[in-house]
Amino acid sequence: MAPPTGPQVQFPSGAAYAEALQHTQLCFQHPELKGARPELTKLGLPRAISGAFASVFSLTSAASGQRYAVKCFTRHVADQERRYQAVSARLARLDSAELSQRWNLGFEYLPDAIRVGKGLFPVLKMEWIEGVTLSSWLEDNHTDRFAVDRLADRFEGLTRDLSVHEIAHGDLQHGNLLVASDDTFRLVDYDGMFVPELAGLGGTERGHRNYQSPMRGNDDFGSTLDRFSAWVIFLSLKAIAADPALWNRLHEPSGEFLLLAEDDFKNPAGSTGLRMLLAHPDRTVRGLADQVRHLAFQPLDLLPPLARAVPNQRPSTTASTSVPVPSSVAAGTGGLPGWMAGHVPARDVPTPAAAAAIAPGSFRTRTALDVMAAVLWPLALVMTVLMFVAGLTAQTAAAGVPLVLAAAMTVFARSRRAERSQSRAAMAVLTHQLGRIEDPQKAAAKLRKDRAKLDAAESDRSAAYPRAQGKVTAEYHAALTEAEKRKARKQRDTDKKIDGLSDELHKAVAKALADKQAAHVRDQLSRRLIVQSPPHGIGPTLAARLAAHGIRTAADFTGYRAVQHSPYNTTGAVLVLPGGRVANVHGIGEAKAIALDVWRKAVVASAVAKQPTALGRPERQSIEQGIGRRRAQLTDQRKAVETDAESARLLARKRLDEGQERLARENTLAGDRARQERQEFGRRAVVLQQNSALHGTLSTALETARLQQRGLSYPRYVRFLYVGR
Incomplete structure (x- = not known):
């Protein structure tokens, strides 16, 4: 399914x-x-x-x-x-x-x-249909041989309808065949029905086990699904029509079958019911039982339809109507056994034997035209002799006219003979039939070539399949190796970072202490106002000028820089601000700048002497907590590396499984196609065998017709005119 x-x-x-x-x-x-x-x-x-x-x-x-x-x-x-x-x-x-x-x-x-x-x-x-199941109808009517045989004909008509329209019910059995009040069938339960529009889908069921071929599989779904079931049901109906006692002998009360069940098909040699039908006195029953036995182990698509072996019009009687049919016709009925010769419809072309039979090898029964031709020759000879005696021999052309007329009359009379027309028609039929059949030698050579091509392709497929599997497996192992390398590389990097956390802690503590000390010095410098404790030589006026340039505390400048005044060749000074800029304050020369610098350095030295020498406990804990969080993150990352590696391994395994499933599916499909092609080769071989035999028969018949045509030659006709044969 x-x-x-x-x-x-x-x-x-x-x-x-x-x-x-x-x-x-x-x-x-x-x-x-x-x-x-x-x-x-x-x-x-x-x-x-x-x-x-x-x-x-x-x-x-x-x-x-x-x-x-x-x-x-x-x-x-x-x-x-x-x-x-x-x-x-x-x-x-x-x-x-x-x-x-x-x-x-x-x-x-x-x-x-x-x-x-x-x-x-x-x-x-x-x-809703008012009717009874086929088994219930047979329970009540199996003794009415005429009614059962008529129902068999109607069942064959139903299967013919399905076959013509390429429909398969999928589960032909007694419970799905209802017999209406007019003794015609109603087909119910279309769950597993096949129609051409559903080609390509799979089957949904396997049908009732007592009516299905042992060769039917879950995925079989096509127009040939009903063929085995049709033969089984038709055999049962025909057997009961021929011998009503078989119903009570082979059918079980409330049994889920008619005459034969699943075990009879799977083990024909051990089947009591099948042996009974094969040994039945009625020829039709024996033949149908033999057909079912042979079909039980053939592929569904090779089974012949029931309609192929049953004529369109068949008298409703239990007796077997056997009409002799040439063996060449029986050979062309799709592999049916010889017992079906009396039930096989005639071919659409005359048989070789029939064509040869209507090709006469001699003339029969003279007509009035033949008599006239026979009389004309003596008269022509007499007239020729008389003309010779009368002295007309000099006129040679005139003397030969009677003989020419006699010969022409004979040719005309011969051409009007029915045997000649029949011979030409027979040869035309045989030539046409021979032309419709493919040359057996060419067909055999093509079949051998196609088989060799398939065998080579299958050999390549058989060799390519393990290689493809090996490639998929190699890709899987390569993916595992790469995942392990990636895992080891990431773990190594993470371990290195974890090992370096101690150094990071020391650096972070040192940096935090340095930052704290620098902040203490800056704070102390910003608190020492120049105006409150001015350096030596800096009075209120200069302090105001310094303030005007933004220099109010020891933190507002970092030192001084000496400068040369070229017009007077004197040395001055500018104060260096924290941002690197300089301030040229009027009245601040080199001496006062040095005084300011000495004053600032003294303030810095005092601040440094009083700066903290260690971090407080909260500050150190904050740094240690940050390092702890970093350690936890790195530990989680290391664990995630293992998780990622496992995900990579699972993904690689999934790709391996998908690849193997895809390869197996493709290999199975290719194998199914190869089996179908081999089945087709089998069908072609059967057709080739039939055509080869028919080709030989036609060739022999054509050669026979040609030999017979020699018996209708001109000399033979002249002999026939006077001898009668």
Whole structure:
């Protein structure tokens, strides 16, 4: 079965649906179903017909009075809505006039149609059919040989309808084949139906085990799904029609099969029922049983359709109607056994044997035209002799006229013979047939070439698959190695940083102490005003001038710089401010600048002498806490490195698994394609074998026709005119 494409919805159980259907006015929104009356059990509960995927309830609409079968799903089915819409559209396009019987039912897929608990779920609203299952019908009617044989014909017509329209039910069995009151079939349960619009999707079920080929797999889904089931059911119906006692001998009361079951197909040699059918006196029963036995272990797509072996019009009788058919025709019926020769429709072209048979090798029964030609020759000879006697021999041309006329009359009479037309027609038919068949030698050479090409491709694939697996594995190990290298590098860097935290602590403490001491000195300098304790030689006037330039405390300048006054060749001084600028204060010469500098240095020395020599406890704790946080961060980073490495390993493992799954999937698909191609080669080989035999038969028949045509030559015709053969 194909995997679902999305999350699977949890569907209610059959009991939950039955509980909800006690209140159809509340659980349904659809106007035809809202308030509908369900069929009830003796306990007053809605009656359910439960299956593997759904429960079906009978509801009578309160709005229209119409009775419906409502299917409530209990299990998830992939692409459920798409499948039902495709099936519904396909069945709606069928022309009932072209069908053998009205077997298809109308239905409507209703999403979110029924409320169960807090959820909304889809239902399938189907036309209600009054009928009984095939097994129930046989239980009541198996003694009526004519009715059973007629039902077999109608079943074959149903399978023919499906095959013509490329539809497969997917689960042909007694429970899904209802027999209506007019003894025609109604096909129910379209859950696993295949229509061409669903090509490419997977199957949703494997069908009833007692009707399916042992070769059917979960993923089989196509137009050939029903072929084995059709042969099994047709065999059962034909066998019961031929011998009603088989029903009681091989069918079990309430058994989930007709005459044969799963074990009969899996182990034909040990099957009592199959042996009984193979030894049955009726030729048709024996042949059908032999066919089912042979089909049980053939691929589904190689099974012949039932319609291929059953003529369009077959008399409704239990007797076997055997009409001899040439072996070349039987060989072209898709590998059917020889017993089917009397049931195989004639080919669309005449057979070689038939064509050769209608190619005569001699003339028969003279006509009036032949008599005239026979009489004309003696007359022509007599006239020629008379003309010679009369002396007309000099006129040679005139003397030969009677003989020429006789010869021309003979040619004309020969050309009008039916044997000549039949011979030409037979040779034309044989030549046409021979031209339609591919040259067996060329076809065999092409088949060998294609097989060799496939074998080479398969050999390359077999060698490439382990190489691709090795590449994916090597990439996985390379990713693991890189992850470990990256992990070791990051851990080494982190450990180095952790080891350096002690030095960072010492540096941070020293820097904090230096900053604290510098701040103390700056504070002391900013507190010593020049005007309050002026240096030697600095009076109030100079102090005011210094203040005007922003120099009020010892902190407002850092020293002095001597300058030369060129006009007078004298030395002056400027004070250096904290930002590097200089201030030229009137009245401050070199001597007073030196005095200011000495005064400032004395203030600095006094401040340095009183500066703190260690950090306070809170200050040191703050620094130690910062280093502790840094240590914790680095420790977390080291742990994260291991986590990242594990994530990298998991990602590498995921890529390895995905790569291996992709390679396995691609290899499986390639293997499936190769098997399909080999199956196609098998089919081509069978066709080649048939065509080779037919080509030889046609060639022999054509050569025979040519030899026979020599018996219709001109001399043979002249002989026929007088001898009669």
